Amino acid sequence: MVLATSNMPWDLDEGLRRRLEKRIYIPLPDDEARRHMFTLNLRNVDVGDDVSIEELAAQAEGFSGSDIHLLCREACMEPMRRLIANKTALEIKQMKDEGRLPQAPKVSEDDFRKALESTAPSVNLDDVAKHEEWQRIYGAK
Known part of the structure; x- marks a missing residue:
């Protein structure tokens, strides 16, 4: 075969x-498949209560499975980007070494909105x- x-x-x-x-x-995945893909991609992610999988699936119409994966990764990076904004690599390393690097906040609806602005269907x-x-x-x- x-x-x-x-x-x-x-x-x-x-x-x-x-x-x-x-x-x-x-x-391309339909609405139900996109909801399932978002659920799978975000299963180990601390997502805020303001995030709606149904709304994300609707906004991602025309996205492939790979596009949805990329969108989720991009949104998940936003909280970390905010934490390390205006810090040098040395400052970040020192914070990490000293255990002072705070845990990233939950991924919010705004994080997904920003990710949607920079992620287009392929x-x-x-x-x-x-x-x-x-x-x-x-x-x-």
């Missing part, structure tokens, strides 16, 4: 495409349409 993936299946050699008998298009609507057309022509029925 061979399992293969491609972000650009239209670039596959015709001979290879013929040998890959089942061609399945996996679309897939555009033209790419989605192209994938759907390829699936219509070559995909498993």
Whole structure:
């Protein structure tokens, strides 16, 4: 059995495409899948009470699973960035060595808002349409 993936299946050699008998298009995650992805990505994160997974999932429409992971990582860095703002690397190291580096606060709705401003979906609507057309022509029925 061979399992293969491609972000650009239209670039596959015709001979290879013929040998890959089942061609399945996996679309961008829907709202339910995005909620699940946020839940998984944030399972070990101290998230503020003001953060709504449902709202995040709605705001991340058009995001891939990788985009959602990146968005969560970016939001989780915001509290730490605030803690070390205006400090030199030496000051941060001394604080850490002396046990004075405070624990980062919870990740807030504002942290996600800021992350959303700097994180864009990696897939555009033209790419989605192209994938759907390829699936219509070559995909498993």
